[in-house]
Amino acid sequence: MPNSRTERRFNPLSGDWVLVSEGRTNRPWNGQVEPNVEQEVAPRYSENCHLCPGNTRVSGHKNTNYSGVYVFENDFPAIARASTESPETDAGKPLYYRSEEEFGECRVVCFSDDHSLTLAQMTTSQIEPVIRCYQDQTDDLLSQPGLTHVQIFENRGAAMGCSNPHPHGQIWAQSRAPSIPARECHAMSSYKRETGSSLLTDYCRDEANSEERVVCANEHFVAVV
Numbered sequence: 001m002p003n004s005r006t007e008r009r010f011n012p013l014s015g016d017w018v019l020v021s022e023g024r025t026n027r028p029w030n031g032q033v034e035p036n037v038e039q040e041v042a043p044r045y046s047e048n049c050h051l052c053p054g055n056t057r058v059s060g061h062k063n064t065n066y067s068g069v070y071v072f073e074n075d076f077p078a079i080a081r082a083s084t085e086s087p088e089t090d091a092g093k094p095l096y097y098r099s100e101e102e103f104g105e106c107r108v109v110c111f112s113d114d115h116s117l118t119l120a121q122m123t124t125s126q127i128e129p130v131i132r133c134y135q136d137q138t139d140d141l142l143s144q145p146g147l148t149h150v151q152i153f154e155n156r157g158a159a160m161g162c163s164n165p166h167p168h169g170q171i172w173a174q175s176r177a178p179s180i181p182a183r184e185c186h187a188m189s190s191y192k193r194e195t196g197s198s199l200l201t202d203y204c205r206d207e208a209n210s211e212e213r214v215v216c217a218n219e220h221f222v223a224v225v
Contacts, residue, residue: 006080008176010098016179019102021078042116042165051166053113068126069133070110077106079174082146104147104174109133111167118167119154134171141173149177 008017050057054065059075082103111119111130119127138150154169177185191199207224208217215223 006078006102006104007099008102010096010100012096012098014179017100017176019078019174019178020099021080044114044116046115046166049115049164049166051108051110051164051168052115066110067113069129070113071133071137072108074106074108074170079104079106079172081105082175100176102174102176104172105141105144106173107137107141107171109137109169109171111169115166118156119169122167130169137171141171144173146175147173149174149181151178151181 006019006021008019010017045052047055049055051063053063053067053070056062057075061072061075063070063072079102109130111117112122112126117126119130122130134152138152141147141150151172151174152169153172176182188199191197195202204222207213208222213224215225217223
């Protein structure tokens with residue numbers, strides 16, 4: 001796909017930076033509403049699915065006949081790779097029109113070759129490779145020059161912007177952290193300076209000890225509300 005410009009624009013009222021991507025409108029999704037009907041059981045393989053093994057995606061690229069977890073570079077990335085062109089400048093513009101070129105890389109992670117599954121329906125042995133894939137992908141992306149932030153997420157359902165029902169998630173890596181994670185990192189750094197301890201470690205310990213808001217916990221994870 002052509003490398004379109006990606007930038008982040010400054011909101012002078014909130015102090016936030018907002019990501020703006022020209023090429024994102026090329027993705028195969030036009031906005032949808034979830035039908036209020038019981039959905040049919042999905043097949044293990046769909047010839048019309050762009051993410052199933054061996055099928056051709058909208059971009060013309062063909063998936064391998066993969067089994068298990070499969071990763072590929074997003075055909076319609078929200079964040080473009082670094083441009084070789086000279087970046088636009090804000091010289092002469094008011095502060096409220098401030099913007100900066102943003103670059104990075106977007107990848108898609110298919111959780112399984114089974115079209116009918118969701119992450120919630122997968123077994124522990126099926127989910128473990130997904131988590132390890134996330135770890136490996138994060139390490140790989142952060143080792144690349146200029147990339148400082150990695151965001152991993154999954155959209156579920158057409159109304160949430162998910163353009164394909166096949167079980168998959170996304171990884172976005174970029175040169176600067178978005179506003180909210182940047183503020184959270186600043187807060188954790190401030191806590192570390194003031195207390196000499198880790199904010200999230202202390203919080204996790206106290207929540208686990210009180211058990212008042214713990215939904216579930218094991219030796220590796222704790223979920224609280």
